[in-house]
Structure formats: C-alpha cells, structure tokens
Amino acid sequence: MRRLFLSCLCLLLALPAWAGGNQDLGQLEKLAGLFLKRELGLREASWKLGRLDRRLVVPACDKPKAEWANPSETTGATAVSLSCPELGWALRLPVMVDEKRLGVALSRAVAPGEQLNAADIRMVEISNPALASNVLTDASQAVGQVMRSGAPAGAWLRGFMVRAPYLVRVNQQVKVLAQGDGFSAEAEGMAMSNAARGEQVNVRLANGRVVRGTVQEDGSVAVVF
Incomplete structure (x- = not known):
C-alpha cells in the first residue's frame, strides 16, 4: 500500500x-x-x-x-x-x-433494580477514553433504565450495567395476540419468564400449549404463526 x-x-x-x-x-x-x-x-x-x-x-x-x-x-x-x-x-x-467526549456518570449511589431518572445521572467529560470503555454517551440511554447491579456515586454508567424495564414478569397473566395467514385471535396466558419490550418470551396458554412471542409496548405478547 x-x-x-x-x-x-x-x-x-x-x-x-x-x-x-x-x-x-x-x-x-x-x-x-x-x-x-x-x-x-x-x-x-x-x-x-x-x-x-x-x-x-x-x-x-x-x-x-x-x-x-x-x-x-x-x-x-x-x-x-x-x-x-x-x-x-x-x-x-x-x-x-x-x-470533547462526554459520558454518563451516576450522581448518587444506586442499588440493583433501581430505575434511573434524570436526577440520578450527569454528563461528565471523558478525559481518558482508554478508561471509559462501554460508557454510555447520551442521557437518553440511561433515563428509564433499570440497574442490573449497584454502583457508587460518580461511577461511569456502562451499557452492561443497565437493562430495559420488564413489561412482563414470570407467572404474570398476559394477553396474547396471535396472527397468521388470514386470521387473528386473542387469548390469555401465563408468562414463563421476565421480558422487556421487544424481547421474546414463552407464554403458557390455558390449554397448556406454550407459544413464543414478542413483548409489545402495552405489555401484550404478539405471536406470529
């Protein structure tokens, strides 16, 4: 070259x-x-x-x-x-x-399972990018997210430390919206695991059949046949 x-x-x-x-x-x-x-x-x-x-x-x-x-x-x-x-x-x-790079840092100590709001974070200049791997760079990536583990005040907030809030929880009754070629139907079932919007979850229907679908924004589960 x-x-x-x-x-x-x-x-x-x-x-x-x-x-x-x-x-x-x-x-x-x-x-x-x-x-x-x-x-x-x-x-x-x-x-x-x-x-x-x-x-x-x-x-x-x-x-x-x-x-x-x-x-x-x-x-x-x-x-x-x-x-x-x-x-x-x-x-x-x-x-x-x-x-000038800015990263998301915690403004207070947080515990596992806490949902973050705007007051819980602040934008801080990343003076050494080598020490800020995976740090979130936009407040919108943090607000509304749930902490997977606890962290002290001032800690960088990294992607693996947060998750989307669960809309469906294990053993919760959920509405199942089934769609296929030329048909649609609704049913009730029990979620078999926790899941956030857009994630896949198994649901056990009243007849015992287990179907897998995608969690929607309203907490229902869409199943495509």
Whole structure:
C-alpha cells in the first residue's frame, strides 16, 4: 500500500502543466476547512489542519469535492479527501481532530433494580477514553433504565450495567395476540419468564400449549404463526 501511494505521488509530481491551469492548493485547503467547520460545528471539537505538499501539481478543477477520507474515522488523527471526480485526481489532507467526549456518570449511589431518572445521572467529560470503555454517551440511554447491579456515586454508567424495564414478569397473566395467514385471535396466558419490550418470551396458554412471542409496548405478547 505504501509503495502504491509513493507511486501515485510520483505521478502527481510529474504531471505537466494543464492547459486549463493548475489547481490552487491553498483553495483546496480552504475547502477542507469549510468542510470541517460544517461537519464539526455542532460537536465540541477543535481541529488542526495540515498542509498540502506544494510540489504537487494537479489540473484545476471547477468543482473540487471534500469529504472524510474514512467516514468511520472523524476524530483523532484522520484525513480529509480532496478530489475532482471529473478529472480523476484525489489528494489526502491530514487533520487532527480533538473532540470533547462526554459520558454518563451516576450522581448518587444506586442499588440493583433501581430505575434511573434524570436526577440520578450527569454528563461528565471523558478525559481518558482508554478508561471509559462501554460508557454510555447520551442521557437518553440511561433515563428509564433499570440497574442490573449497584454502583457508587460518580461511577461511569456502562451499557452492561443497565437493562430495559420488564413489561412482563414470570407467572404474570398476559394477553396474547396471535396472527397468521388470514386470521387473528386473542387469548390469555401465563408468562414463563421476565421480558422487556421487544424481547421474546414463552407464554403458557390455558390449554397448556406454550407459544413464543414478542413483548409489545402495552405489555401484550404478539405471536406470529
């Protein structure tokens, strides 16, 4: 890959002057700056843009394009791709993006089984991402969730520490909504386990038959035949 990059670089350096003029590299850098301002303007981020090698020579482009070189890498050491689709050239401009990351932390000690509300959490800057693996990054991921285990005040709230609240509990009577090709029916049954909305649960019907369905928002169980 490095050999291919060097070969492409050599070709760019060796390009003759284009009849329509050469591309102003400074304009490309300004384009990259505008792109970053648009992309990062709503994020708490700062960036330091690199410079294009002034030895590079490419034909002037009427409509140059700026985009992330790798859309999955938009923070830290990354790059902006500057290209001209109609003329077939592309340049890579390095950029260092320093983004402020916030994580969800507990504002008080909580016990197993407690359901969290907005007062139980706070957003805290993650100064060391290496120590914040799996930390929730949005309050909406925590509010309304139930703690699987207890944790002290100030602890990071990680995904595995919470679960959705159960809408169906073991041995609870539930409504079963059965649907199939050309028919629908309702029945009552007993849940055989705990389950949250969207989870699968087995239900024993009055006739002893066990069916498996998906818990709905109202606590009913939808079974598709």
